[in-house]
Amino acid sequence: MGELDRLAMYTQMVRIRQYESRIMQEYHADKSPAWDIGAGLIPGEMHLAAGQEPAAVGVCAHLKKGDAITAPHRPHHFALAHGVDMNKMTAEIYGRTGGLCKGKGGHMHLFDPENHFSCSGIIAQGLPVACGQAMAFQRKGTDNVAIAVTGEGAANQGAFHESLNLAAVWNLPVIFVIEDNDWAISVPKDASTAGASNADRAAGYGIPGVRVEDNDVEAMYEAAGAAIDRARAGDGPSLIEIHTLRLFGHFEGDAQAYRPELATVNERDPIPKYAASLQELGELTEEQIASIQADADAEVDAAIEFAKASPEPAPEDALLHVFA
């Protein structure tokens, strides 16, 4: 495990938050007065990960070149923390030719082979793919690992259990990361999931399972570091569930009327909390907070400009890329 760099983790969290906040603004900016999901410069469903930064940042702080991630429908935080190019990712979200996938994928289907990053809009179905990537790393004799991310709702999918078993029986270098944000769209975890912690399910497959409480980025860093070291050493897969926070709706446009704790979500925001603890440790100043925010603002604004300046694809391009 490398050395904990608190400032770098804080900076990454702020960067992701700025991204999600600005995408939210941009997404809604041209969908009024009659809100239409298919209208505007960013059409379609939009699942933002504000509040879940600790999950991605705690894991990705340990990753190196060649490590893979499969993320689910809510992928931006893991993409950015893993080094996916913000400009190309944003252009993809805008459906432009300069996007990661030339406008074919959109926000739920971001593919960056250079960083071995992909996501899928079908929950838990990225897990088997991550197992296969891990299998490839194992067969090639590298010490790379695959991170398979999914939400707590997806832990009730067959693909989740098949993947845990497969990874365990083949001793694959995979780390399963469950983001428990309490809500599977509108259904609370206690109404859908037997057992309080999905980390306990790891025991059924004979692999380590850790539950990280309080959306704590440093605890996530520790848990992920141990799991990744283990996988790199050839000791097989692990499961980590982090209790995180969905600061926004399931998707943009979700009024969240089902959510009784909505009034207190901002109080649980992990970023001001982490800033305060770093200030207490004397590792973060007000000036640094301001400059980190300013850098994030500038980077995200530039990415949005890049996206808007990128040409739209021609309709006939829809016929390209079915086959290699």
Add this chain to the structure above:
Amino acid sequence: MSTTTETRRITTAKAMAEGIGLEMQRDPNVFVMGEDVGAYGGIFGSTTDLFGEFGADRVIDTPISETGFIGAGIGAAVEGLRPVVELMFVDFYGVCMDQISNHMAKIHYESGGNVKVPMVLMTATGGGYSDAAQHSQCLWGTFAHLPGMKVVVPSNPYDAKGLMISAIQDDNPVMYMFHKGGQGLVWMEKNPRSIGEVPEESYTVPIGKAAIAKEGSDVTIVTLSLSVQHSLDVAEELEAEGISVEVVDLRSLVPLDTETVLESVGKTGRVLVVDEDYKSFGLTGEIAAIIAETDPGLLKKPFSRLAVPDVPIPYARPLEYGILPTRDKIKAAVKDLMA
């Protein structure tokens, strides 16, 4: 080609396994995984002897987790390996179709062409041996309908080997759909055409190119898989009765060789499409549409088709043979076209 290679005759199953084995020798990135593909050699013989030659590291028995191991095949392919994955019966598609359709077949497109999925998913199809509704389907029309995967459907040992080698070398996901009844298995009734001459060396059969399995001038039968064997039997019988039947073996559904189909139909003016898959919304209708879109005037007689009449495959022999495209029914349909 030496005399020995020309005269060597092997089963379709053995030819498939031989194709895989040659590719495994050539390319260390090729490996096999699936249920009972190891020591057993594949329930329908598709991996015969590979375990002995290449060992458990490259011929991998999986848990009964089709979503898990097909997904793992995709992940391995994305990272540059060339997995040959077996789905034991195509009927099991229901427990893994998300990986097949939403992932294997879509990743290249979704990624704007940036991510390749060079993977073969081989699977056993077809009925005729009383395995009933959940183990006897063909379903190739279902896979051919969904964009992003090539679909090959061999009918004989020579093509089985050449198409397998082509499929493994292809940079796209390929569904390789073989018929249990055409494998030449010792424990299932088989047509003599399930054993044939196969060169020992490596060769390819191009994906997307149909074959004229038999030339003829009166009627074209467009067909695939085991129905090619039945159609050739019928064509030989009818030859004696003075009816000249041309048999087009599609060999691939995606891409579909429409040129060969249209050329043959243009020549004979009469077409029968024989398909062991379900009738409606499938291959038979597709061929009719292609002819109609090109030139309905190609046909001297109304389009004719023989397929499973939109019922699940029944168990009892009289029931099953009541709905399968048997030789008798093919013969009767050809005679109707000539009447």
